[in-house]
Amino acid sequence: xxxxxxxxxxxxxxxxxxxxxxxxxxxxxxxxxxxxxxxxxxxxxxxxxxxxxxxxxxxxxxxxxxxxxxxxxxxxxxxxxxxxxxxxxxxxxxxxxxxxxxxxxxxxxxxxxxxxxxxxxxxxxxxxxxxxxxxxxxxxxxxxxxxxxxxxxxxxxxxxxxxxxxxxxxxxxxxxxxxxxxxxxxxxxxxxxxxxxxxxxxxxxxxxxxxxxxxxxxxxxxxxxxxxxxxxxxxxxxxxxxxxxxxxxxxxxxxxxxxxxxxxxxxxxxxxxxxxxxxxxxxxxxxxxxxxxxxxxxxxxxxxxxxxxxxxxxxxxxxxxxxxxxxxxxxxxxxxxx
Amino acid sequence: xxxxxxxxxxxxxxxxxxxxxxxxxxxxxxxxxxxxxxxxxxxxxxxxxxxxxxxxxxxxxxxxxxxxxxxxxxxxxxxxxxxxxxxxxxxxxxxxxxxxxxxxxxxxxxxxxxxxxxxxxxxxxxxxxxxxxxxxxxxxxxxxxxxxxxxxxxxxxxxxxxxxxxxxxxxxxxxxxxxxxxxxxxxxxxxxxxxxxxxxxxxxxxxxxxxxxxxxxxxxxxxxxxxxxxxxxxxxxxxxxxxxxxxxxxxxxx
Numbered sequence: 001x002x003x004x005x006x007x008x009x010x011x012x013x014x015x016x017x018x019x020x021x022x023x024x025x026x027x028x029x030x031x032x033x034x035x036x037x038x039x040x041x042x043x044x045x046x047x048x049x050x051x052x053x054x055x056x057x058x059x060x061x062x063x064x065x066x067x068x069x070x071x072x073x074x075x076x077x078x079x080x081x082x083x084x085x086x087x088x089x090x091x092x093x094x095x096x097x098x099x100x101x102x103x104x105x106x107x108x109x110x111x112x113x114x115x116x117x118x119x120x121x122x123x124x125x126x127x128x129x130x131x132x133x134x135x136x137x138x139x140x141x142x143x144x145x146x147x148x149x150x151x152x153x154x155x156x157x158x159x160x161x162x163x164x165x166x167x168x169x170x171x172x173x174x175x176x177x178x179x180x181x182x183x184x185x186x187x188x189x190x191x192x193x194x195x196x197x198x199x200x201x202x203x204x205x206x207x208x209x210x211x212x213x214x215x216x217x218x219x220x221x222x223x224x225x226x227x228x229x230x231x232x233x234x235x236x237x238x239x240x241x242x243x244x245x246x247x248x249x250x251x252x253x254x255x256x257x258x259x260x261x262x263x264x265x266x267x268x269x270x271x272x273x274x275x276x277x278x279x280x281x282x283x284x285x286x287x288x289x290x291x292x293x294x295x296x297x298x299x300x301x302x303x304x305x306x307x308x309x310x311x312x313x314x315x316x317x318x319x320x321x322x323x324x325x326x327x328x329x330x331x332x333x334x335x336x337x338x
Numbered sequence: 339x340x341x342x343x344x345x346x347x348x349x350x351x352x353x354x355x356x357x358x359x360x361x362x363x364x365x366x367x368x369x370x371x372x373x374x375x376x377x378x379x380x381x382x383x384x385x386x387x388x389x390x391x392x393x394x395x396x397x398x399x400x401x402x403x404x405x406x407x408x409x410x411x412x413x414x415x416x417x418x419x420x421x422x423x424x425x426x427x428x429x430x431x432x433x434x435x436x437x438x439x440x441x442x443x444x445x446x447x448x449x450x451x452x453x454x455x456x457x458x459x460x461x462x463x464x465x466x467x468x469x470x471x472x473x474x475x476x477x478x479x480x481x482x483x484x485x486x487x488x489x490x491x492x493x494x495x496x497x498x499x500x501x502x503x504x505x506x507x508x509x510x511x512x513x514x515x516x517x518x519x520x521x522x523x524x525x526x527x528x529x530x531x532x533x534x535x536x537x538x539x540x541x542x543x544x545x546x547x548x549x550x551x552x553x554x555x556x557x558x559x560x561x562x563x564x565x566x567x568x569x570x571x572x573x574x575x576x577x578x579x580x581x582x583x584x585x586x587x588x589x590x591x592x
Contacts (some may be wrong), residue, residue: 014591051432052431053431053432053588053591054591073436083428085424087424088426089364089426091363091364092363096363103352103353103356104429104430105433106349106353106434148429
């Protein structure tokens with residue numbers, strides 16, 4: 001399979017600060033490639049270098065066979081960019097925004113009107129085509145921003161955090177659109193810290209941390225590599241009216257169970273991280289019985305992409321955490337490095 | 339190959355014009371543009387001309403130099419930092435066009451605003467004060483060349499790597515006011531001492547004012563061809579620091 005993007009030794013210094021540290025990766029033609037990382041990890045810096053907005057300090061970027069440093073023009077013609085902030089011209093109407101972008105990308109006169117209409121209809125904005133974008137909601141502006149990025153039918157589309165701050169309906173519509181664009185052959189480079197979004201959309205993900213690529217693989221392969229991050233999720237309620245027994249349950253209670261490395265309260269449930277869920281299940285049942293509690297639900301869970309991400313980036317799996325004496329300290333930060 | 343280059347050239351020209359038209363729609367009616375671009379030259383003119391013995395034609399020549407200078411140079415420092423702050427500048431930088439094309443498009447925004455404002459000033463001068471124009475073609479050349487040159491000058495400040503228009507307004511205003519007072523707009527070149535006149539020759543506004551004097555009054559101190567040539571060359575030269583500063587912005591991430 002051909003590479004849409006090939007990055008070699010890419011480095012960016014801001015003064016003395018090393019933002020991106022000699023990274024290497026490839027994005028295959030036709031895939032949805034997720035670029036994950038915590039805030040300040042170097043995601044946006046990398047994406048800005050890939051889209052010619054920022055000059056690398058060192059390294060090379062080859063897109064569709066063209067070296068970006070020497071021959072950016074053909075790359076720019078086939079590339080679309082949706083930045084984190086919807087950078088639409090709020091003083092212009094939806095129609096004028098699309099016409100402006102189409103002219104900038106030299107889309108033919110007949111084609112651009114047809115394409116603008118098609119996009120506005122697809123995004124549910126056709127009725128609002130003559131309204132200035134300043135009167136649009138955040139979700140509508142986001143859709144406009146995406147429409148402007150794809151009016152010239154780019155072969156490669158960069159999306160930087162496309163859904164944060166949107167309502168569930170708008171976010172789903174945008175995710176469906178990403179899938180549709182990809183199905184039509186567009187290579188997608190998705191920068192996000194929405195782990196579940198990357199899990200749902202991406203063929204492969206790269207996790208960047210402290211300016212370095214910590215892991216690259218498919219979401220499922222990454223999860224398999226982190227089988228130790230399994231968990232048991234349990235919801236308890238009192239058998240009678242002893243609500244105090246449930247409220248007494250805390251991370252200290254769970255720490256007494258053998259094999260629990262971390263416990264996290266998640267709403268009315270507890271998630272107990274362990275390397276051996278099968279050994280933990282009977283202990284949970286015993287705990288419920290001994291405290292006169294009824295088990296409302298009990299599930300074993302494999303590692304989520306979020307768990308993998310947190311392991312790799314060296315962050316805590318939850319807000320409340322406990323390590324039992326019997327469990328080995330978890331190796332953080334380097335877990336997924338390849 | 340030749341067709342490829344011609345097509346590319348045509349594309350770049352259309353793209354520059356697309357940027358210009360977009361900016362005209364988006365920014366011409368913004369309060370900042372109206373204040374610093376449209377009203378400022380008139381304020382300046384009345385501040386320094388009221389209660390002074392001056393013929394209508396002399397006033398029109400001065401006002402035209404002021405409008406082409408102040409209005410044209412106001413656009414770049416206002417628009418580019420604002421677009422950088424809103425993120426819309428990224429859209430232009432990422433588009434398939436050369437940096438020079440983008441800068442030419444931006445230069446035309448300020449220049450066309452100045453040409454329009456000068457036309458309004460001329461209309462007022464001719465209809466309200468009965469001024470007559472000695473050499474209309476020279477006037478057109480002076481306004482057009484001056485507007486493009488001063489717009490390119492303003493673009494230098496717009497190219498400073500910042501997202502805050504306030505960071506740019508201060509140095510750009512300082513330079514514009516400095517040039518205004520050394521350039522023979524308020525004190526005629528012929529009345530200046532040797533040192534002041536030498537200083538005046540360093541300012542492109544001097545040549546614009548002299549060209550306006552030729553065009554409106556029918557007389558100036560320098561050769562109008564020299565005036566036109568200096569404005570043309572300075573306009574081209576002013577693009578060079580803008581290109582260099584844009585490259586620096588790309589290194590710094592603005």
